[in-house]
Amino acid sequence: EAGVVQSPRYKIIEKKQPVAFWCNPISGHNTLYWYLQNLGQGPELLIRYENEEAVDDSQLPKDRFSAERLKGVDSTLKIQPAxxxxxxxxxxxxxxxxxxxxxxxxxxxxxxLVL
Amino acid sequence: ELKVEQNPLFLSMQEGKNYTIYCNYSTTSDRLYWYRQDPGKSLESLFVLLSNGAVKQEGRLMASLDTKARLSTLHITAAVHDLSATYFCAVDAVYSGAGSYQLTFGKGTKLSVIP
Incomplete structure (x- = not known):
């Protein structure tokens, strides 16, 4: 069984540029999470989806971060500007x-990495 | 605010020795996870502890949960080099900001097993 797939694996951009991350969850998994992990820290939840619905986005910085999960499968997390x-x-x-x-x-x- | 504290944060131990990693948390919860993370890799689920007094063992690792003391331990028996990794505990509890359950992670314990 394939695991959770993410792309790209690495991204280097200059500040103020936009960036997007893509996630394909395990087949059949209805719940999807995005976490942020800083160096030397544990992951921190940004947003949780149940199917297409964002049921917990209380820790997502909405001024620059956005996310979507169209059709309840793949998801994209965007930062603009970084x-x-x-x-x-x-x-x-x-x-x-x-x-x-x-x-x-x-x-x-x-x-x-934001430069 | 839920706090999850692990100690030690860094652990260097010799092969063949025993040691315990501690995870303290600040709110009521009866569900705790242990994850392993190798450098540059994803988090791998090790144990799920579901109730007070729960004990799980896999190979040289044994995890336990004391919900009254709000403490979980991860015991390493006769360490081998392959156990070198970062170990995270994560507590499943209601996050006050959203009123829904979230995993709150500790900062992780970086374990190095040396010959």
Whole structure:
């Protein structure tokens, strides 16, 4: 069974430029998460989707970050414009059922460097 | 605000030795996860602990949960080099900002097993 797929794996951009990350969850997983992981820290939740609906985006900085999950499968996370402090690893995870009682399966992440 | 504290944050141990990683958390929860992360790789689920007194073992690793003390431990027995990685605990609890359940991760314990 294929795991969570993310692309690109690495991205280098200049500040103020836009950037987008893509995630394909495990087939059949209805719940999708985006996390931010800073160096030396644990992941922090940005947004959680149940199918197409964003059910928890309380920690997403909405002034520059946006996300979508059209058709309830793949998802895209966008930053516009990027700032130096956005340099981090962006992780996507999925779980099979709604709610909080399921193990989350993580993708390899996209490592972003903003210059 | 939920706090999840791991200690130690860095651990260098010799092969064949035993050691314990501690995970303390600040709110009521009866669901705790342990993940492993190799450098540049994704997080891999190790254990899910679902109730007070839960104990899980896999190979040289054993995890336990004491919900009354708000403490989980990850015990390493007779360490080998392949166990070198960063280990995260994550607590499943209601995040006050959204009123929904979220995983809150500790900062991770970077384990180096040396011959």
């Amino acid at each position: 700032e130096l402090g956005d340099s981090a690893v962006y992780l996507c995870a999925s779980s099979p059922l709604p709610g909080h009682q399921e193990t989350q399966y993580f993708g390899p992440g996209t490592r972003l």
